[in-house]
Amino acid sequence: MHRLFQPFSRAVAGFALAGAALLAQPMSAVQAQVPVDGSVGARTASALADRGEFFLGLFNGGERDGFMRLGWIKTEDGVILYDRSMMPSAEVYETLAFNLTPSLEFDRVHLQFHRGMSYMVLNLEFTDGRATGSRFIDAVEETETQPVDFNVPDGTLPRPVAFLMPLVMGEAEGTAESFHWYGPLGNAFADVTVTAYPGGEISTPAGDFDTIRYEIRGGSPDNDVYVTRGDNRRVVRIDVVGQDMQFLAVPMPASGS
Known part of the structure; x- marks a missing residue:
């Protein structure tokens, strides 16, 4: 990574793609043909709504400091x-798009990351276990333009999938899923496990909720994701373990904002 951008991943270690958020809102879309292959990605994709978007407020030291908007659309x-994520105190803005297979494995990635007066653009294509691009x-x-070429193990999923999984995983304490992830911002791979525990009553700017807590362990940073119980789950809080940073459910902004 370019020396001017090395602080980027540290500045947003608990921020960029740290979690899904409030209000999964199913909308009509073309249903993808999800293979029943038993993989974590296939099972997660098949359980998700055809389309949804999450919005979560970012809080640093208890003060509002930006947002995350994370969504998915199933296609043919x-x-x-x-x-789409922003942290004004660090002058950070990220826009990221993954084109994925029906099992949530990589096809293409487009990332734009701005901090202050500088920015980075990353484009990757994935074929036969390799990622190439610039x-x-x-x-x-x-x-500076840098060529990119590296191996990608079979079954590798995008980092954000870990934050979609609590919407569809089992609620029983100890329920767990494990997989290998890749995060393009830090160019990092990790073996992670998502495990369910009781979450208790959670207070947020959007109200109070009885929750399940899903621990995401193995990546950097680790996260605790709090999700409402029952049908139509909502992610209402995400803690960044070891940092005074949280993502909390807030009222959804007006459409298009």
């Missing part, structure tokens, strides 16, 4: 997974 070819960095006084 697979699933589009997208993220990373472009504009740091005002200098620019």
